[in-house]
Amino acid sequence: MMAVDGLWFLADEATQLAEQAYHQLTDAYGMPPLERTYQKRVSRDRFRTLAERIRHNGTPYGAHTLVRRDRGQLLLVRHDGVDLWVLPGGGVDGSESFREAAERELDEEAGIQATYRGLAMLNRIEVTCGSCSTWGVLPIFRAVADTTTPAVSDPDDEISAARWFDPEGLPEDTRDREDLIDAARAMV
Template identity: 60%
Template sequence: MTLDDLWFLATEAEQRAEQAYHGLTDAHTQFLEFSRTYDVSRRRFRTLARRVSESGAPYGAHTAVYRPSGELLLVWHEGVDMWVLPGGGVRDGESFRETAERELGEEAGIEAEYEGLGIATRTAIQCGEYSTWGVLPVFEAKAETTALMVNDPDGEITDAKWFAELPENTRDREQLCAWRDDRF
């Protein structure tokens, strides 16, 4: 892929991100919005821009699952060495919510009552002079079952736990705390 092709891919991704973002935000109310930026290598930029051009999301869809007590479910992601929300990549023909539900089942083995969009993050991706963005949707859901069982086919998720206080090594900890404070 030449550099001009990379510019074209970034532009295509940005158009798909706009569609996905507006589709989500127009369909939901009372969610938190955040922005973040990642500087990545050219190879990673290409991978993420392709994902965004296909679905609008560089990192798929996720779920903030809570117990009525306010405890939040996190899963351990070996690849990033952090606690994260259950979630992952969008498959062909899947909606963001369908992705979030499937990933929750695989990564934690529980059922939850989905209540809508909790967080929409505009995720900017940069590599030198190239940039694009995508949306990271986080749905909120109340746990219907709480016994955890990890069955991740990718092998990236190795543990799942309920947390009253989020560990320091939680990805997007500040945003999750803001969501929880707003929610409870």
């Protein structure tokens, strides 16, 4: 019984940090054009991992960037761990801001420099395990590429490629494909 209570307490603390992160982001950048909610049912161990991440900074998966270049194409990276095309992004290190994390991850995963222009999306990730639940934010920043030749230098060795795609021609194996197409349309 004690382990369940401990998990509940962790979930409660994580939820409080998620609320703070959400308000911090909306205060700094305003309401984004799109918000989505994703629900994840996970194992007890995975729940603990995600809740601890959220308790640390409000996000289970860090910050990401939806970056376009002048021809309207979007940058995606190939994440070998999930075998999908995804937006560049990842965890928040130490005391860096969400935007600083997004910029660092964009540089590491794709070697691209960009001008940031607010939030493209602010997603809510709801995580559940049995009777315990919490949620965290997933900020996706909007940016325009300053450099356009990708060069992967991912220190985690999770990213194997970075490529530009037309928004209407995103690969079928793109994570949250339809939501990314909607976000790209909203950026025009």
